[in-house]
Amino acid sequence: MQAVASRLSGQRYAQAIFELALENQQLEQWDQDLRLAADVLGDEEFALFLGHADVPQERKIAAIEAVLSEAHPLVRNLVSLLVGRGGVSAMRDVQEGYSQLLDDHLGRQRAEVTTAVPLEPAELERITDFVRQLVGREVVLSARVDENILGGLIVQIGDQLLDGSTSSGLERMRQAVRAQVA
The missing domain is CATH 1.10.520.20 (N-terminal domain of the delta subunit of the F1F0-ATP synthase)
Incomplete structure (x- = not known):
């Protein structure tokens, strides 16, 4: 409370x-x-x-x-x-x-990209352009590194989460295998 x-x-x-x-x-x-x-x-x-x-x-x-x-x-x-x-x-x-x-007020959207390794400036620019096209606004992108995601990337835009990480893909695969075995 x-x-x-x-x-x-x-x-x-x-x-x-x-x-x-x-x-x-x-x-x-x-x-x-x-x-x-x-x-x-x-x-x-x-x-x-x-x-x-x-x-x-x-x-x-x-x-x-x-x-x-x-x-x-x-x-x-x-x-x-x-x-x-x-x-x-x-x-x-x-x-x-x-x-x-x-x-x-300024018509911009903040987003955060998480990757397993640091991104090059050109990669950050491509991700920024992608998010800009998604939201139709100027984007302020911040980047952080989390080695636990193994590979791929996770993009957080407001309340939306776009999870293209290797770790979540492996988790979905593991759940699918468990469902097949059960």
Whole structure:
């Protein structure tokens, strides 16, 4: 239940921040700053420090100011507010909500490709073109390597998953053989 509440409050913050960034024509800057803040708060040790009841609030705020010194002052204020309310975990929801609003506003779609080995730039471009044709929008593609898929690729586009990995093909084959034997 707390995860749902975190997501909902994260969406409210994201919407308010997006409107402010749009009004001030700082959409991309806010996106970068929110990503930085979410990454910083995603650090397990830093999150434990911020969540520790024995650490004075002034010390937490000073640490936030130091670590996020390059970020917009309102981003630092937001992080301090979340820390003060015990909502450090909501920062990722704020960042993801903001990024989704930004992508919708700019008419782009994020996608992630997972492969067993790193892809060459030309391969990434071909995959980006393929996804662009599928969704009919500009695509921002991120790539990650997972040796467990053995080969092929997995493409995540929003809620859709296109699984062309060798490991899932082998799993389907194994299930088919089991069904034949049973």
